[in-house]
Amino acid sequence: MAYAYDDQNIFAKILRGEIPNKTVLETEHSLAFLDIYPQAPIHILVIPKGAYVCFDHFAQEASDAEIIDYTRAVGEVCKMQGVEEGGWRLIANAGEAAIQDVPHLHVHILAGRPLGPMLPKV
Ligand code: 5GP
Numbered sequence: 001m002a003y004a005y006d007d008q009n010i011f012a013k014i015l016r017g018e019i020p021n022k023t024v025l026e027t028e029h030s031l032a033f034l035d036i037y038p039q040a041p042i043h044i045l046v047i048p049k050g051a052y053v054c055f056d057h058f059a060q061e062a063s064d065a066e067i068i069d070y071t072r073a074v075g076e077v078c079k080m081q082g083v084e085e086g087g088w089r090l091i092a093n094a095g096e097a098a099i100q101d102v103p104h105l106h107v108h109i110l111a112g113r114p115l116g117p118m119l120p121k122v
Helices: 010-015 057-059 063-082
Strands: 021-027 029-034 042-048 089-093 105-110
Touching: 010 021, 010 029, 010 042, 042 063, 057 063, 057 089, 063 105
Parallel strands: none
Antiparallel strands: 021 029, 029 042, 042 105, 089 105
């Protein structure tokens, strides 16, 4: 499958410095920043700097260096925030069914309150 990346998405604009963000961590290939509408006391987004639409796109096409950097960036944010203490959740929405709002790969790191079940029961 070919992934079509829209470089006008809001996270591409953040990466180009066109709109501000509250940066938590910046590495060679990744950026972590506060979610503008936090859903938990800790709600941090981690994005790769490369133009990847979603996690599967990244996993299939990113370089080993990007993947290592991104994974380590998530780990470093978790360490900085001490989330292992009370537990935390990592979410990566992709595409329509998951209601991905911003078409640039991002994972949500959520912590600081009880997070409930993974999905509502149907
Ligand atoms: P998604 O639904 O795509 O998984 O999550 C997108 C996330 O991006 C949402 O949690 C939303 O609050 C966040 N968001 C949207 N626009 C901005 C923005 O301009 N700045 C920041 N920091 N977060 C944003």
